[in-house]
Amino acid sequence: MNKTDNDMKRRWLSLFVENRIGVLARVSGLLSGKSYNIHSLTVGETENPEVSRMTVCLDADDRTYEQITKQFNRSVEVIKVIDFTNLSIRTKEVMFIKVSGLNDRGRAELFQMAQAFKFRIKDMDSDSVLVEAVRTEIKNDSILNAIRSRFTNLEVVRGGPVAIESISMQDR
Amino acid sequence: MTKITGNEFFVKALQEEGVEHIFAYPGACVIEIFDEIYKQTQFDLILPRHEQGLIHAAEGYARSTGKPGVCLVTSGPGATNLVTGIADANLDSVPLVCFTGQVATGLIGNDTFQEVDIVGITRNISKYSIMVRDRAELNTAIKEAFYIATTGRPGPVLVDLPKDVMAEIGSDIYPEKVNLRGYKPNTKIHDRQISKAINMIYKAKRPMFLLGGGVKIARAVKDMTALMEKSEIPVVTTIMGKGSVPTNSPLYYGNVGMHGCYAANNGVNSCDLLISIGTRFNDRITGKLGTFATEAKIIHIDIDTASISKNVTVDVPLVGDAGEAIRKMLKAAEERGACETGKWRKQLEEWQIAEPLQQEEKEKLVPKQIIDAINELYDEPIVTTDVGQNQMWTTQFFEIYGRRQLITSGGLGTMGYGLPSSIGVAIGNPGRDVISISGDGGFQMNSQELATAVSEGLPITACIFNNGYLGMVRQWQDLFYNKSYAGTCLLRRKGRECDVNLRKGTKHCNGRKAECYPYIPDFVKLAESYGAQGIRVTKKEEIAEAFAKAKAKKDGPTVIEFMIQDEELVFPMIKPGGPITDLITGM
Ligand SMILES: Cc1ncc(C[n+]2csc(CCOP(=O)(O)OP(=O)(O)O)c2C)c(N)n1
Ligand SMILES: [Mg+2]
Numbered sequence: 001m002n003k004t005d006n007d008m009k010r011r012w013l014s015l016f017v018e019n020r021i022g023v024l025a026r027v028s029g030l031l032s033g034k035s036y037n038i039h040s041l042t043v044g045e046t047e048n049p050e051v052s053r054m055t056v057c058l059d060a061d062d063r064t065y066e067q068i069t070k071q072f073n074r075s076v077e078v079i080k081v082i083d084f085t086n087l088s089i090r091t092k093e094v095m096f097i098k099v100s101g102l103n104d105r106g107r108a109e110l111f112q113m114a115q116a117f118k119f120r121i122k123d124m125d126s127d128s129v130l131v132e133a134v135r136t137e138i139k140n141d142s143i144l145n146a147i148r149s150r151f152t153n154l155e156v157v158r159g160g161p162v163a164i165e166s167i168s169m170q171d172r
Numbered sequence: 173m174t175k176i177t178g179n180e181f182f183v184k185a186l187q188e189e190g191v192e193h194i195f196a197y198p199g200a201c202v203i204e205i206f207d208e209i210y211k212q213t214q215f216d217l218i219l220p221r222h223e224q225g226l227i228h229a230a231e232g233y234a235r236s237t238g239k240p241g242v243c244l245v246t247s248g249p250g251a252t253n254l255v256t257g258i259a260d261a262n263l264d265s266v267p268l269v270c271f272t273g274q275v276a277t278g279l280i281g282n283d284t285f286q287e288v289d290i291v292g293i294t295r296n297i298s299k300y301s302i303m304v305r306d307r308a309e310l311n312t313a314i315k316e317a318f319y320i321a322t323t324g325r326p327g328p329v330l331v332d333l334p335k336d337v338m339a340e341i342g343s344d345i346y347p348e349k350v351n352l353r354g355y356k357p358n359t360k361i362h363d364r365q366i367s368k369a370i371n372m373i374y375k376a377k378r379p380m381f382l383l384g385g386g387v388k389i390a391r392a393v394k395d396m397t398a399l400m401e402k403s404e405i406p407v408v409t410t411i412m413g414k415g416s417v418p419t420n421s422p423l424y425y426g427n428v429g430m431h432g433c434y435a436a437n438n439g440v441n442s443c444d445l446l447i448s449i450g451t452r453f454n455d456r457i458t459g460k461l462g463t464f465a466t467e468a469k470i471i472h473i474d475i476d477t478a479s480i481s482k483n484v485t486v487d488v489p490l491v492g493d494a495g496e497a498i499r500k501m502l503k504a505a506e507e508r509g510a511c512e513t514g515k516w517r518k519q520l521e522e523w524q525i526a527e528p529l530q531q532e533e534k535e536k537l538v539p540k541q542i543i544d545a546i547n548e549l550y551d552e553p554i555v556t557t558d559v560g561q562n563q564m565w566t567t568q569f570f571e572i573y574g575r576r577q578l579i580t581s582g583g584l585g586t587m588g589y590g591l592p593s594s595i596g597v598a599i600g601n602p603g604r605d606v607i608s609i610s611g612d613g614g615f616q617m618n619s620q621e622l623a624t625a626v627s628e629g630l631p632i633t634a635c636i637f638n639n640g641y642l643g644m645v646r647q648w649q650d651l652f653y654n655k656s657y658a659g660t661c662l663l664r665r666k667g668r669e670c671d672v673n674l675r676k677g678t679k680h681c682n683g684r685k686a687e688c689y690p691y692i693p694d695f696v697k698l699a700e701s702y703g704a705q706g707i708r709v710t711k712k713e714e715i716a717e718a719f720a721k722a723k724a725k726k727d728g729p730t731v732i733e734f735m736i737q738d739e740e741l742v743f744p745m746i747k748p749g750g751p752i753t754d755l756i757t758g759m
Contacts, residue, residue, distance in 0.1 A: 018354065026295055033296040063481070069480035076300045076320060079354040152249075 008141065009060050010039070012084035012163055012172075015054040015072060019045060023077045027054060040137075040160030051079065054165045055091075057137075067071055084163055088170040092161040095140045100128040101153040109150060118141050136172060137161045146161075173345055178310050181346075182271070183208045185314040186202060188346040191215045191242050193599055195230045197223050198248020200286065201273025201335050218599060221620040223250055225592035227257025228618065231266045232596030235579050236554055238391060240267040240321050241596065248286030249274040251332075252293065258298040258328045263583025264412065265389055267326035269317045276336035277305060291332050299327030307340035315347045324357025325476040326389060335404060359475065361492040361500060369447070369471045369488050370504045376445035376469075378516045380403045382428065385412030385582065386450015386474060392495035393417070396449075399498055400424075402505035404513050406520055408436040410451050411563075412582040415572035425520050426529065427458040430746050431564045434527035435520050437752045440465050442519070447471045450494045452479040454583070463751035473497045519750035527744065527757060529568055532552055536737040537712060539565040539637055545715045546607060547571045549723075552607040554579065554597050558590030558614035560644035562637040564742040566609050575604075588617025595621055598630040605633070605723070612662055613639040615695070624704040625729040632729040633722040634704075636695055639738040645682055648740050651756065652748070665689050684738050699731035710735045 017023045024043055031038050046053050050120075060068065066146045072078045099110060110129055115123050123130035133143050144156065163172070176184070182205050182500040186194065195218050198206050209217055220226035223245050230241025245254055251272040261268045275284040295299045300320045304313045313331055321329040373379055387396050397417045400407050407417050408428050417424055426433040428440050438445065446468040451457065458464035464484060472486040473494055480489045490497055531540035545568060546553060554577040555570055563580055573580055579597060581589040594608035615636050625632050637643075646660040664670055669687060699706030705725050707718045709732055722730035743758030 022291060022295070022302075025292065029296050063485075069483055070480075074324075074478055076352060076355040107741065143218065 008059055010085075011057075011058055011065050013058055013069065013072070014082040014084050014088065014163060014165075015056060015078055016031075016046070016080040017043075017052050017054060018077045018079065019050050019052040020077070023052070024054075026075060026077050027056075027072070030075065031056075031058075031068070034067070034071065035062065036068055042160040042162050044162070045130050055084075055161060057161060069160040082165070084165070088166045089163045089164040089168040090169070090171045091136050091161045092134055093140050093161040095133045095135075095144065096157045097131040097133070097144065097147055098155040099126060099147065099151050099153065100155070102127050102129060102151070106151065110147075113146060113150075113161045117146060125143065173343055175341045176344045178307055178333070178342065179204045179208045180339055181310060181344060182314070182333075183212055183344065184344060185311070185346050186242065187212070187214045189318050193218055193233065194242045194244055195220060195226045195233075195596070196244035197226055197246065197250055199250050199273060201247040201250075201275060202244060202250075202271075202333075204335070204338060205244060205271075205273070205333075218595075218624070220574070220592065220595070220624045222618065223253030224256055224588065225595075225618045225624065226479070226622040227254050227268070227270065228260070228586075228589050228592035229596035229599070229621070229624070230268055231257060231261050231264075232556060232579060232593030234261075234266050234268060234596070235264075235593075236577055236597040237600040239600070240269050241317060243268060243270040245270070245289070246286070247270055247275055248288050251290040251415040252288055254330075255297070256291060256584070258294050258330065258579055260584040260586045260589070262297050262299060264385065264581065265326050266303075267321040268328040269321050270328060270330045272330060272332050272725065274303065274332045274334040277334045278336065280334070289418065290330065292689075293332050298330050299325075301330035301332070301461065302503070303332040303334065304337055305334070307337050307342040310337065311343055311345060312347050312350070316350050316352060319350045319352070320355060324355075324359075325474075325479075337578050340502060357475070358477075358491055359493040359496065361473075361490060365488060365490050366500050369490060370501060372469060372471065372488065373403070373405070373447065373501070374508060374511060378510070379442045379445040379511060379513065380439055380443035380468075381405055381407040382440060382446055382448040382451060383407060383413035383416040384410045384449065386453025386494045387413060387416035387498070390475075390493055390498075390696060392493040392498045394479075395495065395502055396497045397421070399502040399505055402502060402510065404517075404752055405447070405497065406437055406439065406513065406517055408432075410454075410457050410582070411567040411580060413451060413577050414567055414570075415576065418573035419571045420573055423517070425524065426750070427567060430459070430748070431568065431742050431744065432746075432752075433524075433529045433568070434744060434755060434757070435523035435545075437746070437755065438523050439520050441444040441467070441753050443468045443472070445469050447473070449473045449497065452476075453483040454484070458483060459746050459752035459754070460750055463753070482635050492712045527755075531565075531740075533712075534737045537709065537715075537734055538737050538740055541712050542635065542715060542734055543569040544635070545719060548718060549719050550605050550607070552576050553599060553607050555610045556580065556590050556594040556597060556606075558608070558610035559585045559587045560614060560642070561610045561639070561647065561740070561742050562590075562609050562611040562614070562643070564644070565637070568742075587614035590614060591632075592618045592621045592624075594632050594634065595624050595628070595630060598625070598632050599628065606630070607633045607653040609635045609637065611643060612636055612640065612695070613642045616693075619698065622699065622704050622729060626703045629727050630729060631726050633719070634729055634731045636731065636733045637736050638695065639736050639740065640688070641738060643740075644742070647745075648748075650739075650741065651745070663688050663690070663692055665692070695731055695733040699729075704728055706729040706733070707731070708733045708735065
């Protein structure tokens with residue numbers, strides 16, 4: 001009875017929502033209003049311009065997670081909720097890192113890292129380089145850590161992961 | 173199809189919905205809608221005196237009739253004044269459709285005069301809220317608003333109407349159907365789950381029904397009563413659920429929760445099967461989570477999936493209409509007969525005898541005397557309450573059976589609810605006796621609504637339990653805060669002894685003294701100034717006469733101010749945050 005679950009883990013939700021003003025506010029407001037902490041939330045239009053899809057990533061225990069999905073399910077603006085936590089999915093996140101204050105050696109090192117870590121150099125000038133990584137969130141974490149360990153003058157922008165159910169190959 | 177303006181369509185839509193009364197307060201952004209309402213006679217317009225009073229009236233109307241309450245207010249302050257009522261309706265599942273005027277779409281975002289983002293403000297406290305941005309969307313928006321408000325778990329829906337959209341010409345066709353892909357309320361009860369539940373019921377040794385507000389919302393009181401009688405399973409209720417079965421039934425053991433009775437709270441904690449219907453196990457019911465119904469398996473029936481397993485882990489969840497679930501259980505009970513609950517009921521009765529709900533007579537009036545009088549002198553009253561001690565006493569002592577109803581602000585606990593909600597009740601139930609019960613604090617939060625009752629000629633009996641205090645808060649100070657009565661005396665006046673003492677650092681007011689000013693305000697005079705009948709009752713012997721006078725007044729409201737024992741407390745009481753077996757009985 002009344003078991004207290006201490007099974008915090010990372011969860012993935014894909015929400016189909018009405019593509020309308022206020023719907024993002026409704027979804028994020030629902031999470032914040034109930035003090036649910038989200039890790040990331042991304043949103044964009046789908047093949048149907050009337051529908052947007054959100055990828056919500058959060059850490060929660062079973063009970064909280066169940067509440068969250070129920071709350072979404074009963075929201076008028078939310079058309080469908082898919083729980084990606086235990087499904088085979090493909091995820092990607094866009095991350096930009098601007099590394100500044102570089103000398104020639106530093107730049108060369110960054111180019112080498114780009115090869116090894118599979119990210120791209122998209123832009124540069126005499127002392128800065130713009131890195132673009134489109135990988136899973138975890139791999140982006142590693143890339144960022146690697147760059148951080150070698151360079152100090154960074155500007156980082158991350159988009160949060162988007163996810164889709166995979167056809168045959170999982171990548172999360 | 174002829175083309176009509178949004179304002180014209182608004183009126184047409186309400187007529188199509190069969191709306192009979194609209195609770196409305198005018199202003200610049202809705203004046204054209206008012207103009208259209210003026211041209212028709214199918215529904216009438218009630219003008220409360222404050223938008224908070226307005227929405228509580230709509231709530232009273234909706235709760236007592238089961239029909240949606242319809243509100244119309246202007247933009248800006250008109251809209252923000254609705255906010256408390258929207259939150260109240262949301263927590264208590266009251267179907268409301270609230271229309272708010274809005275500045276013209278071209279001006280939105282400019283901090284225009286009387287512009288507020290009311291959709292944003294109410295997003296998290298309403299069932300649904302939306303701005304109509306295009307005349308072409310207006311027709312479906314109104315249809316959907318009524319549909320969403322009244323189906324599934326009912327609740328408040330807000331529709332924001334920009335002035336320019338309403339002036340535009342468009343279709344006059346009110347849609348027959350809605351097509352909401354994100355909203356498909358589930359009412360059907362799952363057959364396998366209900367069979368499982370029924371089997372558990374017949375296996376249990378100490379089964380118990382815990383009924384919340386959902387049984388009444390589902391209009392399933394008759395079937396529930398039959399189920400209780402056929403199955404012989406004892407029933408307890410939340411305060412919202414009181415009246416789900418007749419309170420004078422021998423199988424009914426009272427309310428559970430913070431001020432519930434000993435037998436009911438003990439019962440919940442000793443039963444081996446709790447069948448709860450239409451309640452979300454809010455903290456005022458369960459006490460400390462993890463200590464509630466520890467010996468029981470729990471069957472939980474609720475229309476709202478999100479209410480299930482929110483606060484208490486449930487063994488058999490059943491999502492769907494309470495009425496349907498009750499009827500299925502009733503059918504089983506008719507076939508299988510009564511459960512063997514004789515021994516269990518005997519135990520409950522022993523607890524009932526050991527700690528009955530009671531209140532000793534005192535020098536001054538005690539609330540039970542007043543509520544007993546209502547029980548005796550009225551056949552089928554509809555009683556509304558305010559919030560505080562007055563509410564708890566009413567929910568403890570008011571007997572509900574037949575067509576009697578109790579309407580109270582349970583989820584939000586909104587002071588100022590009693591009087592205005594009774595106005596909506598009276599409007600929706602002509603010919604019925606309508607009584608509101610308020611404290612002297614809460615009454616003053618919406619006392620302006622006496623004007624509405626007078627204007628509409630409503631024979632409401634507004635009872636004030638005057639103890640001179642914000643009694644319920646003072647009770648907590650009395651029991652848990654070392655009798656430090658900070659900000660709970662309603663009679664304090666600058667320069668008088670209590671005030672001087674306070675300045676000297678003697679923190680206590682030490683209770684009522686002869687020199688205390690007796691009235692701020694004089695409620696009898698206040699009533700009379702509105703053209704209402706005002707009566708003050710100080711002795712037990714005067715109670716019946718006062719109610720007789722109130723009944724005799726058919727064309728307007730009566731205020732009865734009962735001067736009650738000022739330091740009376742509500743017992744029993746569970747210590748806030750404590751387990752529900754930890755009862756303070758006050759004896
Ligand atoms: C709008 C609002 N403000 C504050 C409270 C907190 N509160 C709960 S009961 C209470 C005291 C009510 O006093 P009164 O209306 O005189 O009723 P009594 O308890 O004395 O019967 C207060 C302040 C509330 N419930 N609602
Ligand atoms: Mg009081």
